[in-house]
Amino acid sequence: MAPSVAIIGAGFGGLCMAIRLRRAGVESFTVFEKAGDLGGTWRDNSYPGAGCDIPSHLYSYSFEKYASWTRRYPAQPEILGYLEHCADKYDVRRKIRFGAEVRRAVFDGRRWQVTSVHDGAERTDAFDVVVMSVGQLNRPHLPEIPGMSDFEGVSFHSARWDHGHDLTGRRVAVIGSGSSAAQLIPPVAERAAHLDVFQRTPNWVIPKPDATFGPLARLAFHYVPGLQRAYREWIYRYAEATLYPALAEGWSAALLRKRALAHLNAQVPDPALRARLTPGYPPGCKRVVIDSAFYPALTRPDVDVVTDPIVRIRPKGVETTEGLREADTIVYATGFRSTEFLAPIEITGLGGRSLTAEWSGGAYAYLGISVPDFPNMFLLYGPNTNLGHNSIVHMIECQVNHVMACLPRVAAEGPIEVRPEAMAAWNRQLDAAMARMVWGEGCRSWYKTAEGRVTNNWPGRTTLYRRLTARPPRGAYRTVAASPSSA
Secondary structure: OOOOEEEEOOOHHHHHHHHHHHHOOOOOEEEEEOOOOOOOHHHHOOOOOOEOOOOOOOOOOOOOOOOOOOEOOOEHHHHHHHHHHHHHHOOOHHHEEEOOEEEEEEEOOOOEEEEEEEOOEEEEEEEOEEEEOOOOOOOEOOOOOOOHHHOOOEEEEHHHOOOOOOOOOOEEEEEOOOHHHHHHHHHHHHHOOEEEEEOOOOOOEEOOOOOEOOHHHHHHHHHOOOHHHHHHHHHHHHHHHHHHHHHOOOOOHHHHHHHHHHHHHHHOOOHHHHHHOOOOOOOOOOOOEEOOOHHHHHOOOOEEEEOOOEEEEEOOEEEEOOEEEEOOEEEEOOOEOOOOOOOOOEEEOHHHOEHHHHOOOOOOOEOOOEOOOOOOEEEOOOOOOEOOOOOHHHHHHHHHHHHHHHHHHHHHHOOEEEOHHHHHHHHHHHHHHHOOOHHHOOOOOOOEOOOOOEOOEOOOOHHHHHHHHHOOOHHHEEEOOOOOOOO
16 A cells, blocks of 8 residues: 655645656645645746746756747746646646645654644644655745844845836835746836946856747757657756856866856946956856846936945835945845755754754755655655756756655555665765865855855766666665654
8 A cells, every 4th residue: 555645735746746646646645735726936936037047948857848938048927837737647646735834744663643724724644655845946035134123125135026006117125136036027127217236246147049939940849759858858968067066166167157257248247246246156056047138127227236335224214334235126136045045944853853953054865755764755846956057857867766665665565764874975075075066165145054054056067966866875865764753
């Protein structure tokens, strides 16, 4: 008999897990989704210009290729539409409890007791297995700037865009200059009377080689045998061969820097502005921005790039060390609480161990999937599985394959957990691999904890990760003896 499975989250990871279970003939699963619809980050991030910096044919499931993509780099509505298409095709919507926010998951010695809240009512359900698929970019980060509550205008985070607020003719302040800011700044600049972009640290930017797929191209992808598979494989292999070495400070690192500087010089003629936009760290230490409209927007006469440190938010605007910059709208494009994995869910494992306490020094997991003392709990897009050079969807599929390979053993033997010695060996391998990556090169990024430990990114090629996750080594996991209660 197949184990019962709780899947937490209905984004790319949760849907992938649900679809794979259904394709395997397993119906004993439930997806918990706190929002009213599916989509995860692509439901939440609907700001103007929102899109993906990974090519569409690669930013999709290998088992559900999609001939209908209209652009090489898809916009948010199209990605969300793809996820909705997948959910409908594989009939998994009926397995999703929408509006059900998971508050706690407690392992009782045999099963997971999952407590969720829906419309104010709390309920607890028991499952053999819990798959956490809440992602890394699901909780907006708001900076701690004095006076934020004193602002008399309208303010919101980019991931909670206020579509009812018209920016036409407004004085807008965008705080942040990373990937989300780079996407939203051009359309906001078109509508606002004036835009101030508050930049703490400049980002490396390379052009986005976007293109449209017209009707003929879409027909070819649909009807020519093997064309879509070959195109996807070419994109994948190109990223592995050229972009990964840049992050590992290999042969293409200098080429990436040269390309970014050429892009900056070509699009920003003002030498003073160019100087403010030139990073002082190697490309890849922070996520490289891929965008062709960002720099031109910053050169507009009605846009100012402000690098003076912010002192506080005033009722009428943003005060820096050089004075007040008036604004009636503030957009916080300040990223996510990316290193606080699984928060705020309270997770309790063997012996009453709190996962929050276990991860107090930074999150860790074997293969980014399993944690000692938390039997039958698997993570999707967990610690050290984010990418700076390829598609996270590939990583998610690898993780789902791993979970699927573990389920028969769970069914046959009962709860399993990763061995502490396997976890320790994995951490040693990660530390050795991290030493050669560019992420530790003296910059602040969402890849790292406040103490500087990289907890988000995978320091290897995705081909290696696929091999490592394909078949769980027998010695990596052990069976947990069932007990009446371990909580």
